[in-house]
Amino acid sequence: xxxxIQHIVFDIGKVLIHYDPHLxxxxxxxxxxxxxxxxxxxxxxxxxxxxxxxRRWEDAEALLIAEHPDRAEExxxxxxxxxxxVPHAYDDSVALMLGLIEAGHDVTLLTNFxxxxxxxxxGRFPFLDRPRGVTVSGEVGxxxxxxxxxETHATSFGLDPQKSLFIDDAxxxxxxxxxxxWHAVHFTGAETLKRxxxxxxxxx
Numbered sequence: 001x002x003x004x005i006q007h008i009v010f011d012i013g014k015v016l017i018h019y020d021p022h023l024x025x026x027x028x029x030x031x032x033x034x035x036x037x038x039x040x041x042x043x044x045x046x047x048x049x050x051x052x053x054x055r056r057w058e059d060a061e062a063l064l065i066a067e068h069p070d071r072a073e074e075x076x077x078x079x080x081x082x083x084x085x086v087p088h089a090y091d092d093s094v095a096l097m098l099g100l101i102e103a104g105h106d107v108t109l110l111t112n113f114x115x116x117x118x119x120x121x122x123g124r125f126p127f128l129d130r131p132r133g134v135t136v137s138g139e140v141g142x143x144x145x146x147x148x149x150x151e152t153h154a155t156s157f158g159l160d161p162q163k164s165l166f167i168d169d170a171x172x173x174x175x176x177x178x179x180x181x182w183h184a185v186h187f188t189g190a191e192t193l194k195r196x197x198x199x200x201x202x203x204x
Contacts, residue, residue, distance in 0.1 A: 003183055005200045007159045011168040012111040015187045017089045024081035042068050043078050051114040054141045082117055092190035094127050096204050101130055109134035110153045112143050133157055145176025
């Protein structure tokens with residue numbers, strides 16, 4: 001028998017909106033090998049995730065510019081052209097989420113996102129205001145897959161973890177939710193998500 005799910009929690013990046021830092025940098029650093037070196041050694045995922053944890057962009061840029069002064073402008077471009085990294089929403093996923101809300105399901109959002117870029121995203125993608133609420137990592141100083149952020153979200157929105165279903169494109173974050181006592185599914189596309197929800201008795 002499927003677990004009773006009363007709360008559905010969506011990630012945002014690569015679930016509801018597209019994110020790819022290579023998009024502006026394909027223009028800014030045209031050479032593919034050099035661009036990959038830049039992401040591997042300068043503006044790395046580990047560097048960027050700290051903005052999701054709450055570090056200010058000014059501090060993040062200063063740190064890297066001190067290490068790579070010859071790359072100063074390319075480093076500043078990361079925030080400057082962030083809007084190009086999120087060019088569009090995934091219409092099928094958004095429609096699925098909105099359909100769940102309209103059907104009466106309790107839907108919230110839990111995202112690793114820098115606080116200021118989330119404000120920008122919210123302005124561009126109004127559907128982000130449709131769920132009951134959102135926990136933004138950069139605002140609470142915690143990031144997935146830390147168990148603490150799932151606990152913070154559950155406390156903030158009155159969720160019973162055992163009756164909560166989390167949806168994320170990153171398997172490590174799915175595993176973090178499960179470690180926090182939630183149900184969770186790995187997002188690979190809207191059609192697969194529909195089948196996953198059906199497995200919990202939820203029509204989408």
